[in-house]
Amino acid sequence: MSKGMINKIIQGNAEEILKKIKNNSIDLVLTDPPYFLDKMDNNWNHKTVSNITDYCNTIKSLPPGMKFDKEQGIRFYKWYLKISKELHRVLKPGGFFFSFSSPRLYHRMASAVDDAGFLVRDCFVWLYTQNQPKAMSLNHFIDKLNTNKKNKMMIKDKLCGWKTPQIKSCFEPIVMAQKQVSGTFLKNMMKYEVGLINSNVKIGQNMFPSNVSSVQSIDALMDKYFLLPKPSKKEKGDFNIHKTVKPLELCKYLIKLTTFSKSTIVLDPFVGSGTTALAAKELGRRFIGIDSNKEYIEIAEKRLENACGRDGASSYRTMRTEMPLFALPR
């Protein structure tokens, strides 16, 4: 590597850039890859994606009846299998891999991660209540039926409230996978400083860390168990035009849960507007970010620069000691 990559965001195709990272050198991979829905795939182009509106999402992807492109999932799997194999190579033994995805194609993502050699340990859920339902009424198609007005009215009446099968989506699944530990958990932890979870990290009102989280207050019971700090107005940056920015506190939660020391390197090969890198930086960890779109890298760098001087933030591009914290018996 990788030294020249530390605390930087690198522009390029993740498949190519990952090849430059050394074996067993990364402590944690936390990423939010393209979900392969609409035009958000491995050829994600900032201009094309910026022009997607909810209207064309629904109408264009639903010609007569409802288009459901099974090929999307197959393409996603094949591509993510290659990426996951590289991530498996660069992670230290016992290193964790968190990958966000959509409820619709989670199975493809998790299968790719599994088939690449990881142990799938869990599925985390990021819950929210606000989202635009995508289900469509069929009135538009009923109007085009070859029948008289009265029949059309009758059909509309009977199908009142019946819509295309797209439920309102209120969560994002995140796979929690792990590279096999070398020897026992203890030996692995002492040698590589990864492989265990930190139960000192709390969620809600001082609760044991759980696989469900929200950054939005829902009700007293849900908040008690699952609430993470809410996003601050400043965290995203009003210059941030990325379409799929993830909550900073959720990224911090996952980093704190699975990384032991300040010498940790957190890798995000699809870093977008830099949320993972910012979370790592604010926690005093090191990061490597990759993204193919320079517009997003500029946003990420601005967010990182703005974070200088916040609590726990080290100065941008700081190198840290790589001395192991455990004295290993010889």
Ligand SMILES: C[S@@+](CC[C@H](N)C(=O)[O-])C[C@H]1O[C@@H](n2cnc3c(N)ncnc32)[C@H](O)[C@@H]1O
């Ligand atoms: C879901 S977004 C990540 C958003 C990020 N979590 C944030 O909070 O801003 C996925 C990112 O992957 C990038 N991308 C897509 N294909 C890529 C590829 N082949 N190599 C590197 N980056 C890619 C896109 O430019 C996009 O910014």
